[in-house]
Amino acid sequence: xxxxxxxxxxxxxxxxxxxxxxxxxxxxxxxxxxxxxxxxxxxxxxxxxxxxxxxxxxxxxxxxxxxxxxxxxxxxxxxxxxxxxxxxxxxxxxxxxxxxxxxxxxxxxxxxxxxxxxxxxxxxxxxxxxxxxxxxxxxxxxxxxxxxxxxxxxxxxxxxxxxxxxxxxxxxxxxxxxxxxxxxxxxxxxxxxxxxxxxxxxxxxxxxxxxxxxxxxxxxxxxxxxxxxxxxxxxxxxxxxxxxxxxxxxxxxxxxxxxxxxxxxxxxxxxxxxxxxxxxxxxxxxxxxxxxxxxxxxxxxxxxxxxx
Amino acid sequence: xxxxxxxxxxxxxxxxxxxxxxxxxxxxxxxxxxxxxxxxxxxxxxxxxxxxxxxxxxxxxxxxxxxxxxxxxxxxxxxxxxxxxxxxxxxxxxxxxxxxxxxxxxxxxxxxxxxxxxxxxxxxxxxxxxxxxxxxxxxxxxxxxxxxxxxxxxxxxxxxxxxxxxxxxxxxxxxxxxxxxxxxxxxxxxxxxxxxxxxxxxxxxxxxxxxxxxxx
Ligand SMILES: Nc1ncnc2c1ncn2[C@@H]1O[C@H](COP(=O)(O)OP(=O)(O)OP(=O)(O)O)[C@@H](O)[C@H]1O
Ligand SMILES: [Mg+2]
Numbered sequence: 001x002x003x004x005x006x007x008x009x010x011x012x013x014x015x016x017x018x019x020x021x022x023x024x025x026x027x028x029x030x031x032x033x034x035x036x037x038x039x040x041x042x043x044x045x046x047x048x049x050x051x052x053x054x055x056x057x058x059x060x061x062x063x064x065x066x067x068x069x070x071x072x073x074x075x076x077x078x079x080x081x082x083x084x085x086x087x088x089x090x091x092x093x094x095x096x097x098x099x100x101x102x103x104x105x106x107x108x109x110x111x112x113x114x115x116x117x118x119x120x121x122x123x124x125x126x127x128x129x130x131x132x133x134x135x136x137x138x139x140x141x142x143x144x145x146x147x148x149x150x151x152x153x154x155x156x157x158x159x160x161x162x163x164x165x166x167x168x169x170x171x172x173x174x175x176x177x178x179x180x181x182x183x184x185x186x187x188x189x190x191x192x193x194x195x196x197x198x199x200x201x202x203x204x205x206x207x208x209x210x211x212x213x214x215x216x217x218x219x220x221x222x223x224x225x226x227x228x229x230x231x232x233x234x235x236x237x238x239x240x241x242x243x244x245x246x247x248x249x250x251x252x253x254x255x256x257x258x259x260x261x262x263x264x265x266x267x268x269x270x271x272x273x274x275x276x277x278x279x280x281x282x283x284x285x286x287x288x289x290x291x292x293x294x295x296x297x298x299x300x301x302x303x304x305x306x307x308x
Numbered sequence: 309x310x311x312x313x314x315x316x317x318x319x320x321x322x323x324x325x326x327x328x329x330x331x332x333x334x335x336x337x338x339x340x341x342x343x344x345x346x347x348x349x350x351x352x353x354x355x356x357x358x359x360x361x362x363x364x365x366x367x368x369x370x371x372x373x374x375x376x377x378x379x380x381x382x383x384x385x386x387x388x389x390x391x392x393x394x395x396x397x398x399x400x401x402x403x404x405x406x407x408x409x410x411x412x413x414x415x416x417x418x419x420x421x422x423x424x425x426x427x428x429x430x431x432x433x434x435x436x437x438x439x440x441x442x443x444x445x446x447x448x449x450x451x452x453x454x455x456x457x458x459x460x461x462x463x464x465x466x467x468x469x470x471x472x473x474x475x476x477x478x479x480x481x482x483x484x485x486x487x488x489x490x491x492x493x494x495x496x497x498x499x500x501x502x503x504x505x506x507x508x509x510x511x512x513x514x515x516x517x518x519x520x521x522x523x524x
Contacts, residue, residue: 151352
């Protein structure tokens, strides 16, 4: 099974594609066979970040049955070990993706033969985006230090969280328990997941635990992108703290990624930033995030024991 | 995890049951800043009502714990409920005799640094020369020396407090590259130095490491 990372963030332009592309390059350079999937269907541009012209093949070939398997839509890139599935769609966009098509994508991505698969998601919190995000339990949220961007991150996290709770509530016949909980405390709704969870656990410890464990499978990370010198460097860590404290979710801070005007140059030159500007703070930051992603993951079981 | 509203006062303020009044004050300041309505991190997370509820809970916790008498009462309740260990109480720790000759030192250690740090931070932020230096991309030892003399802090004091050898600090300020330790240690020394002067650690470390890169 490949390791799959979803990269999301409510707001457009926060740097999801930039980070996905550069993390992919770092993974590939580290010797991992890595696939980037551009799931920003209709507005795909991930290829540009890694220095590829508009790919000929795209995920729509698979959806339109032009090719038989998803693997056939994979394009090689100039970076050894790095591959891409483009999300460019001729006449489709994510908003009018049929349910069957969505399921086809969700089912087939985990079957692809790669060490790492990175999913670059579009902005917004549409159902389709959330469902793509949930292909993996490891979600990387990207925000900038701007209030609007942070606000959208919260919206996205809540949407993912609620969707999960709803899934569990319906699949395990939990409905009645949830109703009982709400009778006991009117605030115990999906909008107050911490209270809901707590009361459900009191009413029925076994089921409460199932729900809690389901939520615990989420392994969220946060990257704070485009941090400028005058910004407060602690914002990212504090966001994680709020999420951990009030949504009872695992949320690790990966690090700050400095703003650098030259990112624009790299995009315009259609060259990977990492290669064009290897000795910049921003590249250093990207490397730190990459390292944290690999090491935090490995350290997880130990950490969890220590906390529990 | 317990929902926020069910947490006890110590949990709310994220402190241990034996926290000192100074720690309580600091903790309250920290959480207050996080949850107040201007906070960029929390304003869009909570509704107005939620925020008010949280802030009033935190205030209640703070007021109950900062007053020694009400704290003892609160602790007693936690102990009765089996939520707190008798030995973990601050009031117990207080009962341990404080050697008389140590009193001044204890007092100094606990209260002075706080004021010293706030005061220093203020001076750093008000000083145009220091701010100018910190805005540079690259920092040299001479720059650090300039900052320190602006703040009028003797090198001996830093060495004494940070336990970094004075020779090492001098080498840094004099850009004496040959005498630098391996980068990991150097970074640690720079951080201690920056922390003592209340200037941004990462700015100092990054700026200085860059400078070494250029110097080679
Ligand atoms: N660290 C950075 N410093 C400077 N500019 C950046 C940085 N990260 C991203 N950018 C710029 O921000 C713009 C948006 O980046 P990107 O396309 O990665 O965002 P996105 O989140 O994928 O957007 P969308 O939601 O539209 O797909 C790009 O033009 C890029 O040049
Ligand atoms: Mg994008």
